[in-house]
Amino acid sequence: MANEKTQQKSGTVKEYKATWQQPWAQRVLQGPYSPFEKLLFMRVASFGANGCTMYNRTLARELGCCERYVKRGITKLCNGKEFWITGWDSRNRCIYVNHNPEVKVMAEERFKLEQKAGKVKDKADFYRKHKTRNYETVNNSARLDKNNREQ
Secondary structure, three states: OOOEEEEOOOOOEEEEOOHHHOHHHHHHHOOOOOHHHHHHHHHHHOOHHHOEOOOHHHHHHHHOOOHHHHHHHHHHHHHOOOEEEEOOOOOOOEEEEOOOHHHHHHHHHHHHHHHHHOOOOOHHHHHHHHHOHHHHHHHHHHHHHHHHHHO
């Protein structure tokens, strides 16, 4: 029942596997994550290579929970290397599923563009730039708040 058949223009029938049946999605669905985090993962995975640009508030409304659960779920999935997040202020944030083959192709193209522009030197630099953005922001703001309280 999960396999759907779609028709192409030439009249041939192509087998289509649902997202939750893909091996990269099964890894998360059978992993150590809570049911809510799995639901959040599948919602983000539904965007494919375009990535999810929704605010936490909108995701919370769609999933029927509060923003705090969405924030915690995104953090846990990001720390588990399931999400690739570009931009951490919510206006420019885009969440991608890290192991989706479509996203890997898109990331490769983006890497080549940034390398030509001279923004990154190698792939490690490219991924470090995008993956550590949240930790740098959190660490810097925590340090600033701590310094302000002591004065």
